[in-house]
Amino acid sequence: MxxxxxxxxxxxxxxxxxxxxxxxxxxxxxxxxxxxxxxxxxxxxxxxxxxxxxxxxxxxxxxxxxxxxxxxxxxxxxxxxxxxxxxxxxxxxxxxxxxxxxxxxxxxxxxxxxxxxxxxxxxxxxxxxxxxxxxxxxxxxxxxxxxxxxxxxxxxxxxxxVPAGGPEAAPDPVAVLLTAAEQLGGATRACELAVQHARTREQFGQPIGGFQAVKHLCAELLVRVEVARAAVYAAAVTADPADIAAARLLADEAAVRGARDCLQVYGGMGFTWDVEVHLVLKRAWVRTRRTGGGTESEELLARELLSETGSAGPGLR
CATH class of the missing domain: 1.10.540.10 (Acyl-CoA dehydrogenase/oxidase, N-terminal domain)
Structure with a gap:
């Protein structure tokens, strides 16, 4: 599709x-x-x-x-x-x-x-x-x-x-999906920063984006962003809880791993306060803890897969 x-x-x-x-x-x-x-x-x-x-x-x-x-x-x-x-x-x-x-x-x-x-x-x-x-x-x-x-x-x-006030309510799927959308935006920003730096930072007389290792990092950044984007957009159309859970996991991964890879592209200067990259990574970490975090999404997907396996007959269990 x-x-x-x-x-x-x-x-x-x-x-x-x-x-x-x-x-x-x-x-x-x-x-x-x-x-x-x-x-x-x-x-x-x-x-x-x-x-x-x-x-x-x-x-x-x-x-x-x-x-x-x-x-x-x-x-x-x-x-x-x-x-x-x-x-x-x-x-x-x-x-x-x-x-x-x-x-x-x-x-x-x-x-x-x-x-x-x-x-x-x-x-x-x-x-x-x-x-x-x-x-x-x-x-x-x-x-x-x-x-x-x-x-x-x-x-x-x-x-x-705040003190616990009783059983925790199940995460709202809309809140989970919108968190995934924010993570997708953060992953996109990490990719943009990495590519921009790779194009402008020079070592040994050429932009560092010309080195294969940096090319691979940027390519992996882009792939994770686009995979997460497809999942988040699809979940927004279907509004299916399992689709939303999968989108959340992919977006969390794209945001956290993307920011870490962006730090690698920047090298030592990426860890300094003056560079924006550390803010992208820290925001991604905080978002992974929202609305049940990845654990809730993983459990929802596991229940969905077990349900499908059980309905397929004993030969597929």
Whole structure:
């Protein structure tokens, strides 16, 4: 099957990329990483004005009225620029939490006992806003009163740990897929950085991209990105939990291994604070812990495979 973006989808992707390039370019990324964690409320409202949070909200409720494939395209672009903030929780809260759709309200969620951007959030929900759930306590009470700050490897993702409040809800498949889309964006960014550096960095009188070992790293980066992209886009069309789980695993691998390979292309300078690559890797690590992490997706796929094997008859067990 061949997947191809429609003209409207390409326009949406390009529009989101343009907004983000104008409001959160390399200078803003560096400033955010160097300073104390702080959410840019003006940027958040600009995203709301652009319809980022209300993409899947019906037009009758003031939303854009698009579907999951369009949301995946938008979140891929957000992941590509390492846009900070509880984007998924706010997106999923649109239409359920007043002000979330327009970016006036920042919504975060308790996810596996951790909460991202708790001190900057206006509303905290108990999970990734599964269907039918409502808003929880604000950051200044309830969850916020019992939360303990933990050190995050990613300077752009402040974390708090909260006490367990009962059995953990199953991850929302939409949240899992949008996390995969962000990981796909991060993997794409790692690939872009590696190729750009390989073209411009010279050793022994030629660009390092001319050396076979570097060529192989860049080629492997691209292959993982495109395989993950095909899986994420397909899962956005089918919305099948097994497809989403597979897409999540492939996107996590593309993001983490891609950032590591990008570091190898950069060599020793890739580990320095001044180079963006380490931020790409650290964000990828943090995302792998979201919405059940890879373990939940692996278990879901295992159950699916065992179910298919069992239904095929004893000869195939």
């Amino acid at each position: 061949r997947f191809q973006l429609s003209e409207d989808q390409r326009a949406l992707r390009d529009g989101v990329r343009e907004v983000l390039a104008r409001r959160f370019g390399p200078r803003e990324l560096r400033a955010a990483a160097d300073g104390p964690p702080a959410l840019d409320r003006a940027l958040w409202r600009a995203l709301g004005d652009a319809g980022f949070f209300a993409l899947r909200l019906p037009e009758s409720e003031g939303g854009v009225g698009l579907g999951l494939p369009e949301a995946v395209l938008a979140f891929e672009e957000a992941g590509r620029v390492l846009l900070p903030g509880p984007l998924i929780a706010t997106h999923l809260a649109a239409g359920r939490v007043p002000g979330a759709a327009t970016g006036e309200t920042v919504v975060t969620a308790v996810d596996g006992g951790l909460v991202e951007w708790l001190t900057e959030a206006d509303v905290v929900v108990g999970s990734a806003v599964p269907s039918g759930a409502g808003a929880g306590a604000g950051a200044g009470s309830g969850v916020g009163a019992t939360a303990v700050a933990v050190r995050s490897v990613d300077p752009l993702t402040p974390l708090h740990r």
